[in-house]
Amino acid sequence: xxxxxxxxxxxxxxxxxxxxxxxxxxxxxxxxxxxxxxxxxxxxxxxxxxxxxxxxxxxxxxxxxxxxxxxxxxxxxxxxxxxxxxxxxxxxxxxxxxxxxxxxxxxxxxxxxxxxxxxxxxxxxxxxxxxxxxxxxxxxxxxxxxxxxxxxxxxxxxxxxxxxxxxxxxxxxxxxxxxxxxxxxxxxxxxxxxxxxxxxxxxxxxxxxxxxxxxxxxxxxxxxxxxxxxxxxxxxxxxxxxxxxxxxxxxxxxxxxxxxxxxxxxxxxxxxxxxxxxxxxxxxxxxxxxxxxxxxxxxxxxxxxxxxxxxxxxxxxxxxxxxxxxxxxxxxxxxxxxxxxxxxxxxxxxxxxxxxxxxxxxxxxxxxxxxxxxxxxxxxxxxxxxxxxxxxxxxxxxxxxxxxxxxxxxxxxxxxxxxxxxxxxxxxxxxxxxxxxxxxxxxxxxxxxxxxxxxxxxxxxxxxxxxxxxxxxxx
Numbered sequence: 001x002x003x004x005x006x007x008x009x010x011x012x013x014x015x016x017x018x019x020x021x022x023x024x025x026x027x028x029x030x031x032x033x034x035x036x037x038x039x040x041x042x043x044x045x046x047x048x049x050x051x052x053x054x055x056x057x058x059x060x061x062x063x064x065x066x067x068x069x070x071x072x073x074x075x076x077x078x079x080x081x082x083x084x085x086x087x088x089x090x091x092x093x094x095x096x097x098x099x100x101x102x103x104x105x106x107x108x109x110x111x112x113x114x115x116x117x118x119x120x121x122x123x124x125x126x127x128x129x130x131x132x133x134x135x136x137x138x139x140x141x142x143x144x145x146x147x148x149x150x151x152x153x154x155x156x157x158x159x160x161x162x163x164x165x166x167x168x169x170x171x172x173x174x175x176x177x178x179x180x181x182x183x184x185x186x187x188x189x190x191x192x193x194x195x196x197x198x199x200x201x202x203x204x205x206x207x208x209x210x211x212x213x214x215x216x217x218x219x220x221x222x223x224x225x226x227x228x229x230x231x232x233x234x235x236x237x238x239x240x241x242x243x244x245x246x247x248x249x250x251x252x253x254x255x256x257x258x259x260x261x262x263x264x265x266x267x268x269x270x271x272x273x274x275x276x277x278x279x280x281x282x283x284x285x286x287x288x289x290x291x292x293x294x295x296x297x298x299x300x301x302x303x304x305x306x307x308x309x310x311x312x313x314x315x316x317x318x319x320x321x322x323x324x325x326x327x328x329x330x331x332x333x334x335x336x337x338x339x340x341x342x343x344x345x346x347x348x349x350x351x352x353x354x355x356x357x358x359x360x361x362x363x364x365x366x367x368x369x370x371x372x373x374x375x376x377x378x379x380x381x382x383x384x385x386x387x388x389x390x391x392x393x394x395x396x397x398x399x400x401x402x403x404x405x406x407x408x409x410x411x412x413x414x415x416x417x418x419x420x421x422x423x424x425x426x427x428x429x430x431x432x433x434x435x436x437x438x439x440x441x442x443x444x445x446x447x448x449x450x451x452x453x454x455x456x457x458x459x460x461x462x463x464x465x466x467x468x469x470x471x472x473x474x475x
Contacts, residue, residue: 080452084198084386084448084455087448088451089444097191101189101443102172102186104181105174108180110162111219112138112217112221118134118216121159121214125141128196136227137215137223137229137232138216140226143211144211144212145210146209148209151237151458152211153208153238153454153457153458154232154236155195156214156224158185160185160221160223161185164434165177165434167435183219183431183432184436187440187446188241188242190443191447191450192214192447194444194447194451198448205455206454207461211232218403220364221362222366222406224407228406239411240457241416244438246421246428246430248419249421250427250439251391251418251445252391252392252393253392253393256394257377258370258376258397259329260415262333262401263333263367264324265336270355271284271354272319273352274352274353277319280319280348280352280353281319281321284343284344284348288323288343288344291336295339300329302325305323308320308322325337326399327368328397330368333367340357341359366405370413374412375412378414378453381456386448418446421439
């Protein structure tokens with residue numbers, strides 16, 4: 001009897017052996033949050049030293065926590081954090097994310113020219129077994145993970161580069177002269193592909209469907225608007241996106257409720273004929289300056305700037321002036337557009353001239369980016385729980401613009417930043433600078449936060465399916 005009982009015990013241990021996990025007692029949840037998730041896996045880095053290479057300390061043996069913490073035993077509100085962090089913190093994940101980002105960085109493509117970038121995205125999705133629709137907005141891709149049924153939440157990454165000559169000297173410098181990923185879109189694509197890998201591995205936990213939008217032409221061309229026109233948001237009830245920021249330390253998340261980024265428009269006016277088109281243009285410039293100083297609410301930040309003035313044909317030919325205008329509310333933004341046109345055309349008429357104003361509305365006419373209060377609360381809740389209280393901060397609004405605004409007009413939206421500032425590395429330059437670079441330790445964090453935001457949104461919706469505000473219930 002005793003021998004039989006002993007034999008059964010040995011057999012049971014052998015059967016359980018593959019499920020047993022050994023975790024160093026020196027590792028703590030704080031280590032998981034601050035090192036594994038934040039990319040402290042420098043031993044797995046590709047390439048050598050130089051720009052964009054992390055300066056974090058090498059991973060030690062406790063980094064194995066990030067690999068084995070997900071035992072598959074739990075799927076409740078307390079287990080998702082460790083499981084997603086563990087997947088994002090694996091050295092092979094960090095190495096793959098760097099490889100993807102560097103490949104894209106070396107081959108930047110401008111708006112609606114993202115042919116190779118789009119091909120790379122599709123190849124990576126196919127390798128994961130993730131289905132997708134292509135093309136949307138010429139080069140865009142929409143991937144789908146989950147049940148295929150509602151609720152549907154979307155995550156978005158932009159793919160286009162800028163017409164800038166890169167000045168950063170490193171082994172993965174842009175190979176396309178005059179083109180550069182100077183706004184971090186290469187990192188955005190890599191992070192969303194990382195989220196796709198995490199979500200695909202956790203597909204059985206998804207209580208609905210996640211759409212992944214890989215979008216062209218954010219910098220110019222209103223790619224988001226065309227993605228919507230091609231059906232990218234069909235069935236979607238909420239959407240989220242992240243943007244890298246040199247304002248915040250690496251992997252710190254920042255956002256705010258309400259208006260986060262300004263609406264941005266450009267204008268070019270042509271004034272012809274009349275007694276003196278130069279005088280007509282000068283009168284228009286002076287009058288435009290009063291739109292903010294005399295007509296705007298001083299507590300409602302707005303900008304009107306005339307930045308270009310020139311004459312094509314001398315005093316009696318055609319006179320051109322151009323500039324930009326910005327505002328944080330749709331009402332103020334569209335009022336400025338209307339008043340700019342009125343001021344220019346009527347001032348020209350006073351001087352016997354004619355004027356026409358072009359606002360480039362099919363290219364770079366972006367309304368304000370406004371965070372829905374519920375989606376903002378969801379981002380804050382998930383980021384704080386995943387990364388810790390000290391890794392989230394509320395941020396002030398900025399006069400920069402984003403075509404994510406078109407999504408925020410269509411469905412409740414949450415837009416947030418993830419920091420890439422690392423002074424030791426030299427990652428301190430603002431976007432659109434030829435010296436712009438990122439701390440690549442941000443990549444696993446971005447992938448994890450993306451995935452967690454989508455998964456937890458669907459989980460909250462499932463728990464509160466009878467409530468119209470599932471995110472409020474979670475927060």
